[in-house]
Amino acid sequence: VFKRFVEIGRVAFISFGPHAGKLVAIVDVIDQNRALVDGPCSGVRRQAMPFKCMQLTDFVLKFPHSARQKCVRLAWEKENINEKWSATRWAKKIEAREKKAKMTDFDRYKVMKAKRMRNRIIKHEMKKLQRMASKKGKKPGKPEKAAKGKKPEKAPKAKKPEKAPAPKAQKAQK
């Protein structure tokens, strides 16, 4: 039922407070509500932090309890937590949300155009397949419908002006 546990070395994501958005490693447990926490590679000083503001990630480091910052840092860099974190979907979602909030009016227009173009392509293909299916449906045409399932990979919706060429590339694919 529970997969992520509070343990020494668990990397946690701070959701609110002054260090919101940063990763820390749990170094020790103080009492029921607080942990001693350290984030040498993410700019968080060693301090006590309530569990409430921490959200556990999948990463666990190996170091003994109450290890000093140097050891935490070594373990962190050995595991390459920063890179692993930015590769997770969680981090990507956060980044996408931030980008969306920063979109300017022009960006919104570009996204709208890109979405519309993409939807048109999809619809076009769908209609094609439907037509083919309805034609061959009179004949044995069930296998055609299976092809409908494979649709162009839905690229993440986080779009910024740099990504405008990406929907254009999708268009080129089709």
Added chain:
Amino acid sequence: MAGEKAPAEKKPAEKKPGKKKAGEKKPAEQKPSQKAAGDKKKRVKKYHASRNPTLARGIGRYSRSAMYARKALYKRKYTAPETKIEKKKKEMPRATITKPVGGDKNGGSRVVKIRKMPRYYPTEDVPRKLLSHGKKPFCEHKRRLRASITPGTVLILLTGRHRGKRVVFLKQLDTGLLLVTGPLAVNRVPLRRAHQKFVIATSTKVDLTGVKIPKHLTDSYFKKKRLRKPKHQEGEIFDTEKEKYELTEQRKADQKAVDSQILARIKKVPQLRGYLRSTFSLSNGVYPHKLVF
């Protein structure tokens, strides 16, 4: 008294030659240089010591009339420079003028006063207005411009017949209004004025370096024209007020001149033309205070 007189004497003694010297207070320095130069123009200022010896503090030896004689003030009579008054007196403006008069047996001309007496005196005088401070007329107001609005910024018009349209900002005019253009070929917004308050400034900017805006595009160029002929009666006034706006050749020429420069720059930025063609609108879940423009 003696003490009072001593400085009192010096002051008139100083002032009078001082006036001739145009209020100079450095006689000692100028004496040697100016003796040679212009002795007649500027009298060498030699201040005599007090001619009224002090008997006790505040008391002088001689009376006022004795001092008059001692200082030879009967010789020193200064009149204020009268040249201006004399000039004005000479050049009195004409008070009357003779005008020809028509009609038979009328004498041909009349002598008419140029400046006439008032035909009406109000029963109550208008009270003198109190001094006010800092109330400037509109032409002297300080014009401000938001930092987010610079030449080339794309603005969203919020009011007027072009509401919702995205438009390129050119410059701020003297009255503080913003000169703005569609460009016309893109979204049918001509060279027009817009008010700063009723405009959203986006962060999108068109590079307008080297674009020359004709100098004759000022507020008076854009101002609405009103006909005012006092001869009309009440009924006719409503007809003559021009409601229709008529497009002049000059406006077309100016529009072309400005737009040709801007369109070239718009084409360089991908998708900008389409952006300017679109209109801005809000829909569900879109809150202006949360949008980044």
